[in-house]
Amino acid sequence: MLCVPACGPFAAAGPASPFVAVGAAEPDAAAPFADAARPLALAEAERLLVQSSPQMQAARLALEAARADVVTALEAPNPQFSWNSTMINFHDGLGAGAPWDKRVDSVFRIDQQIERGGKRELRGKAAMKGEAAARADVEEALRTSTLAVDNAYYDLKTAQEALQIASDLASLQRQSLEVARLRFKAGAASDVDVARLQVELARAEADLADATTAKRAAQIALAQSVGLPSDRARFEASDEWPAVTAGYSAEGAVNQEARCQGRPRTSG
Numbered sequence: 001m002l003c004v005p006a007c008g009p010f011a012a013a014g015p016a017s018p019f020v021a022v023g024a025a026e027p028d029a030a031a032p033f034a035d036a037a038r039p040l041a042l043a044e045a046e047r048l049l050v051q052s053s054p055q056m057q058a059a060r061l062a063l064e065a066a067r068a069d070v071v072t073a074l075e076a077p078n079p080q081f082s083w084n085s086t087m088i089n090f091h092d093g094l095g096a097g098a099p100w101d102k103r104v105d106s107v108f109r110i111d112q113q114i115e116r117g118g119k120r121e122l123r124g125k126a127a128m129k130g131e132a133a134a135r136a137d138v139e140e141a142l143r144t145s146t147l148a149v150d151n152a153y154y155d156l157k158t159a160q161e162a163l164q165i166a167s168d169l170a171s172l173q174r175q176s177l178e179v180a181r182l183r184f185k186a187g188a189a190s191d192v193d194v195a196r197l198q199v200e201l202a203r204a205e206a207d208l209a210d211a212t213t214a215k216r217a218a219q220i221a222l223a224q225s226v227g228l229p230s231d232r233a234r235f236e237a238s239d240e241w242p243a244v245t246a247g248y249s250a251e252g253a254v255n256q257e258a259r260c261q262g263r264p265r266t267s268g
Helices: 042-052 054-073 119-185 191-225 250-260
Strands: 003-005 019-021 038-040 080-086 105-111 235-237
Touching (some): 038 042, 042 119, 119 191, 119 235, 191 235
Antiparallel strands (some): 003 019
16 A cells, blocks of 8 residues: 655545555455356356357257258259250341240250169268267267366366465454554564564465456356356356265376376386
8 A cells, every 4th residue: 555645636625644545545456356256056057068168059060060961962863954045047137926936946955863873872871970970079079168167167166265265364464463563562572573474464465366366267267168258257166076986096096097098007
């Protein structure tokens, strides 16, 4: 907090202290982020992913296009109608009368392609394979996107708890500083003790600001993972931490990861 002499626009109306706290009149820098956050469960976040994610929408559109290709591939070729006019005499003209009385030769033609060798069936099978691939892409997009949402959700949960811890620590440091000032006035503490606590309070407030920024970044990351704009990232992860399954151990998890990666577990 900065103090300036009470003059100009900062001058007080009556007898007051010669210094005015400028920081108290300034708007809170964290005000845009102080809006009430909406509790969000993990299941709801996954539903938002399915509804709003651009990746999921693109995968579903590709699947719909593949299904349309199947319908088109199984259809027989359409007949083609053509009309050709020849033997036109540009010197004598076309003659008088109706179009069918003109001195030209007209040919009407209908062509129908007949596919042999099971061409239509093979074309349909190829289109069905494309549809199966598109369906697999949808499932893969859902799997990877859900994993990203779950990670972002619990990153936000971690950031919330880190912010709460930083806030509690800053509050304790403020209380400790107030007690030290009272003891200093009573002669039971030195100015060095007060200065040390001021430094620790400044460090705690810096950690609190970092935790606030980290939480905001986690909110934005979660919003982007479910396909929402960052200005709607007002979430609070409301679910509890998942319970540890019976028989789980860190050693077993490491061994399982080593087996999945196809390499032996090396002790060290």
